[in-house]
Amino acid sequence: MIDKDYIKVNCSLCNIPFKTKLSFQLLIKEIEKMSVEHSHVMSYMAVELLKKLDHAPELKADSVSQAMLDKYPELVKQLMSFAFNPLQDDLELSAAWKPFEPDGEFYSTSAFKRVLGEGNRIMGLAKEDEMELDENLLLVTILYQAYFIILERYYKVDIPVDLPFTLKMTNTDTGIVKFFNKRFNSRFLEIRTTGKVKELSAEDLKVLLDNDHDLDLWNKLIPLDEFEFRGFIQFQYHDVTRDHTISKLKSDLLKKETVLSKEGYLRIKDKIRTLIENPEAEFGMAANYGFETNLNQQFIWNTIIPREELDCFSYQGTMYEKAFNKKQIVLTSDIAQLERNVVVEKLLKYGIRSHAIVPLLHEGEIMGMLEFGCKKPGSITMIQLKLLHDLFPIFALAMKRSKEDWNDMVRSVIQEEYTAIHPTVEWRFREAAAQLINNDESIDNVKNEDIVFPDVVPIYGASDIRGSSLERNEAIREDLETQLKAAKQILENDKEVADVPLMNDLRYTISRHLKTVGSGLKAGDEVVIIDFLKKEVKPVLDLFKSRYPEMGSLIAGYEALLDPELGVIYDKRKDFEDSLTLINDKVSDIIDKEQLSAQKVYPHYFEKYRTDGIEYNAYIGQSLVKDMEYSDIYLKNMRLWQLLVMVKVAREVRSLQSSLPTKLDITQLILVHSNPLSIAFRQDEKKFDVAGAYNIRYEITKKRIDKALVKGSNERITQVGKIAIVYSHADEIAEYRHFLDFMKAQGYITRKVEDLELEDLKGASGLRALRIEVDFKGTNTGLLDAKAYEEVITK
Template identity: 55%
Template sequence: MKTGKHINCSLTQLPFNSVLSFKTLIAQIKQISSTTDHPMQKMAKATLAAVNKAPELNAPICADEALNNHPQLVKQLMAFVISPLRHNSDMEACSLPFASEPFFASELYNKAAGCKSQHFEIAMDGDQDLSLIAKLYQAYLIILEKFYNYSIDVDIPFTYRVTNTNNGSVKYLRKRIHAEYLEINEIKKHPKLSSKEIAELFDNTEDLNLWNSKIPLENFEFSGFMHFSLTDITQDFVISQLKTDLLDKKTIETNEGFEVLQKRMCALFENPQLKFGMAVAPDADANLNINLIWNTIIPRSELQCSDYIGSVYEKAFTENRIINISDLGEQPNDLVVQNLLNAGIRSLAIVPLFIDEQPVGMLEFACAAPDNISMFQIKRLHDVFPTFALALKRSKEEWNDKIRAVIQDEFTAIHPTIEWRFREAVGRFLSHTNKSNQVPMEKIVFPDVVPIYGAADIRGSSLERNMAIQEDLTEQLEHARDILNYAIQLKDMPLLDDICFNIQQNINTVKSGLKAGDEVVILEFLKKEVNPVLNLLKERYADLSEPVDVYFSSLDPELKVVYKKRRDFENSLTKISNTVSEIIDIEQHKAQAVFPHYFEKYQTDGVEYNAYIGQSLVKNLNYNTIYLKNIRLWQLLVKVKVARSIKLLQPQLTTKLDITQLILVHSNPLSIEFRQDEKKFDVAGAYNIRYEITKKRIDKARINGSNERITQVGKIAIIYSHADEIQEYKKYIDYLIAQGYLAPTIEELELEDLKGASGLRALRVEVNFDNLAPNEINPEEIARIVTNN
């Protein structure tokens, strides 16, 4: 039986008759009486003799008088069902088929469930009579087993919530029914059902009306009695429900959800007076504290987060252990203890919650009486503590998610180093917004930062791409032309002559050099004019079937064009770009560990990156120019590693491509501002614009007085404006030459003037490829070199 869904059921009561009978039990007792080695043979004979003197118990029992007139004999009969030895240890009872009230029960059953103060209800909440629905399913499964030979487990467990109306305590009991003493009589012949029809029933377990149309229950009568047992499953059931509750974030974020948790805890601790609290561990950022879950026993209005510092609560987190205080009245008095005592609390337990050794929150349990909470009770929750921790962590992240959502909407992705600044701005923005005071988002500016720029460009990628396109288009056009020429020999068709002429015109266009838009026009011509004609020729002329199939098999299955040279080019380009990007990502992670800085990388036909370093970018850290020196030497070492790695990659490239690399030096600090309209950082101030212009144009810059580009394969160009900027780099270059990373040749060059940027100079050094093993970049070694220099 599925739960949690609405059951389509028109029945409001059981539609069949139930008759109490001991027939099956008496038959079983007769068998025992004739079994000489059975330990209960004598008792069975005595019981049968007594039953023979009470014929009303041998027939269907229609009135309670039959039972009331023979109480001792009923006990004797029931001794064969419920052992007298289990009366004080097990909750067992027997009842009329599908009845709720038993006619016989063990002593423990009567004590735990039989008294009037115990209110029984199906534990699953809903607006339907779930007890009736469960009984209907039970009846159907018993019928299927007996009349349709459909052998399945007919034991559907019923879980009851049992509330003590005197003190409000709650228990959960699992009821299991044993149907061995049941008989089913047919009032009308049962309808035949195929295996397909039975499968349909189990595919529609929410539709009891369908079940009753296939197997009308009113056609049957149940006789005998039901034997059932109750098991206390409070601990397992409540913990299972807690885990389910905590999957829904509303449970800990709403008052209604928290009340459910409170009731679950009272049931688990078997104490309806238990007080329960929970809280998320607050972050250092005060902006986050406003929206945290803080359902503590003492409300936030009376005790703030800071008030718990130095208290037993802080001790629980510091020592990462559960603290259970049997009597707060015996504890040293502080603000927290005094507030708890004022609230009538004497017993207290505090459970700190951690994930990966990081505090995420805490649970607290309290009672008015001393010595009222045991560690054994708390340990019952051990399996659910991690779920509580995850739920509290999730709630803690809700506010962070709101901040991230605004950052994503207003600022797009933000580098982790500077996220703190955006969180501050958004926190203030949301705080004002919550107070219905809409204010504009403040500007995000980082003053006095030093820029770092580097690029690795794939030399001649545009030319290689165009050549690949030309070769692929030429191959496809010539292949189509050859097939059509062959077709003309088979059958003279003026249309084919015209298409061949157009193909040749397109071949001439490709070979003379493609212009913007030519590729699209040619591909449309092939797809819409050439390919349909080839398919038509294949259908009409058997001799053309194989040539046309070969043509189409040469095309890319998705793009429907020849894509050989372009695929070779794209694969080679991707291998180079991914290799460069991966090296930068790995080494950048190490560089961030030395000192956090802003870093952004762009990957197109090559890889370029912008970085900024300075005091304004970090919080709670002290910046020193030694870190700038670190990143500059790091830059050079990464360039060497990239050059050597691409050299090693060359044999794997189907299209021969290589890279050029440059570094742009700019020592004067500048300011960067986040441009909200463009969702990116840009330099601020007219003077600093020159730096941005230079970045965009230097990759095409030439050496003054020549046509040679400053960037060359196998070399690193270090471009600068002022002589004093390059002195530091010369020391690093000497070190790299001594280590065998660079060749000893150093070129000092002057660049031609660029529009918006003049007076640029460059050092150009050559990577030493005698040793192609990529150099290891050690942050400790970098720190040693820059410190000595």
């Protein structure tokens, strides 16, 4: 119920406002029913227990005190045997609690006591990366649980009572960390009221559910101080250590600062220790460009041996270089058994005996390496490493991304200050520099001055490759399938080698990989299959070529299919990448050329960037230009220019279709935002960003509209051959309708114009769109000159 995307739960309550009492009355009623149902398997036990309870009337009371629990411990256990399965006592992590009391546990299974009991264990909330809730997370959780039960019992609204957090358990003896989720059972909990329960309309309930983060509103509609809870609550705990840790680790690796920072490295290290259940394990990671470079100067270097203790040349000829060159895991059960060298001596100095090195490969290239170490010989095993196998491709991608980010940072440092500043706003940075010089301050202090341009209107456009991810995956799948089939054919062709046991194993593995490829590749499959083809199939074929000359031509035919640099078939992937590049180059060239003309009409800020397509941001307004007066006429000009450029792009890409190795096409959209906003220069990234919390909605909308659906359908708003003009308010689109009439008359677009309502997006609702269809048969192919623009936009 509590969504992690909410920024904060609104709750002014400081204490639980309702009364609670421990009671066994509902459970005893169930036992009484069993006692009279002679066919019930527990009827006899129920009768006997009720007789004992007659001698302990305090346990049958409305409220049971702790003193009564202490007085009748055996009777309480017998009572609980009807709520908890005794056969699961040593298996289930279950407990009974006094209603909504954080420390109210009064019964638990043997498994619970063993795993989660007090003594050498510390329990707490797993708060890392959780949303920012109210300061008292436990109180907020209790209030939600109470409300969910009330909604179910009194208003027939069934909401799963899930806890919005995970419990973290640390064994202080072993240091092992575990994570657990709870399941909540309120079967033996009774609700009483101090007055008449307020009736809620369907609209009231909708308001509640639409504002699930506002507990003050909930308490206004359903005052909790009018309720009393009697009975007890059952909790069942489930070990989610692996799933929780892997999920958090993946989230960490998606953030570039995790890989690049010491704090991020330490978080990864803790999670690795949790996954392999070895709190003493050491962990290292490093990115590199090859062993011939100065490894100690790389941007990621968090290894077991600190970088200041060894230079790069010390690693040559060691197991690190072996793992790097052979692109395979190197596991050492006992470092002390290795021949001594400076690396071995250093590892022993740090007490490392068991050690493993894992190269991280992405498309056959090593992005970096991970290392694992432990003080006990044999403590690091292949089984443990296989538990982490699915994470290795993610580590490789994180290294690759961080390497690219680092290269961008290096380039920005090499460049002089502000060399990448757009010419339109260069004057503002000159002013800042002049002011700095006049004040005789350090040049570095220029970064402290805020450079903001207020009241500018944004213009955003995107030309995206339709289905690029699917096409890329299909290309990879076809190439792998072709290579696997070609290899299999060779192994089955020659009778002399067909029955060799190793060949049977290889054919079986190939068949298994073909099945994987046929059913759809998952994360990491591509790396595994390519690794298999290079390290297992290739050596066998090389052996056959030298031992069985008659197979030479067949193997040569197979090798001719492979890319000479990559060592794998790269036909479909190359076709895809070539097609993608051709389209993006064409779109980029058109935008660059036409943008130069648009700047002559009125200077504006413009930036373009590539994803799987081409996107651009532009901003226009008086604050950007110093010596030229701004008019709304220039904004209209930019908007018409944008429409005409998109028509030109669509037509040029359509003309490319016959020359594309892989058939790809584009979708295009425009986001209209008429309210002026401010943009500020970010010194850290040397780029402009929208400034102010209110304007963040524009940025959120930009990132999500390409996935927007037409309301009431599964149809994307973006379609091939069409241009989607997305807007929020009717007055924003009025001038566009005028432009569209002109474009229809001139043969730029067809007369088919769709006015559509969009499904709400997260963070952006109430959007609409005009969707126009490009006229690919139109004879008007050029853009307008300045005079023609003026005639259109001033009518």
